[in-house]
Amino acid sequence: MKIHRALRILAAGVIAFGGTIDSGRAQGIPGTVRQLLVSVAPGWDSSQGVLRLYERPDGSAPWRPVGDGKIPVLYGRNGLAWGLGILPVPSGLSKKEKDGRAPAGCFAIGTVYGYAGKLPKGSDFRYRQVSEWDAWPDDPQNPYYNQHVVIDPKQGIPDWFQKQKMRHGDPAYAWLVEIRHNSGPIRPGAGSAIFMHIRRGANRPSAGCTTMEEDNLVQVIRWLRTAMNPHYVLLPRKEYERFQTSWGLPDFP
Template structure:
């Protein structure tokens, strides 16, 4: 492990000597993640991207990518674009990245089941803002807005999410 890594512990998400309260998937942590199981996958996952809403905040890093109303994430195992960012209109099951709530104003992308997705293994594991403390996700890791932004600004190309 390096100081750039984010490490999920029982106490929270550890990064650069700090431990931040977080929530995980309602299905707990599992080594055999499946689409729709609500689990957070065990293992080491590279940080591969950072998405943000330019209408709500400024870019947290020089490599952050802006998202807009037509940006979606495919979560349909039958689609050839499964577990990829796609654009509307999109005929398959998907998740809208520009939401009315602030959950996806800033998204840290991991390489879970990406870039060569295995159908049914589960779509994206994001690190994003939580609804409220203790409220579980569908498998992602969620943090307080201030903590999420602090972590995003400190990420490097070597950063990984380590779920133990």
């Protein structure tokens, strides 16, 4: 699975960083994926679960766990719903904008965004420092829905910018690991701005992201490698068992 990122300079003074994913979806995890972040929830309505990291040297090798522990994570306050990732998923409850559910499925990891000038020491991944003009629109009527955009204030500031900007001092967003849900083609209203980020508390679920303690998130960021094409799998336990063989997923004790 290849991600083609495009840069468009638009007349309204907005730079949009869009992306498309090859329309032919694979039936299992592609062989080019050598890092896998796996999170399993107890059920569809669960807002808590655990995350484990896996690696393999090539597409024909078995997955091996990285580290010896599970990372506690939080999901959407209303649980999970099927998302739009790289693998086909069954019909059923689907992720919608502002439904309070995290998207389930298999997703490419896009870019890491953050307030800091550079990634944590030892990191080797795509990174953008979020400026005061970065935004990620979540309004389905916005032409840049679910895209990273950068405003050029010299050409005018759109009315929607203040509510959609990415940098507003929120410590929970100091680090954002992009989960490429609904990224190509983008379906308005199918959910936007899905990331891994710092949790707001041990028992405070998100609006649809996967959250964790800051130290654990930094650990994940340091582990990510662009060359290993990392992907994220999030599923309820029963669905994980259902798709483990066909998707080529690792054992998740």
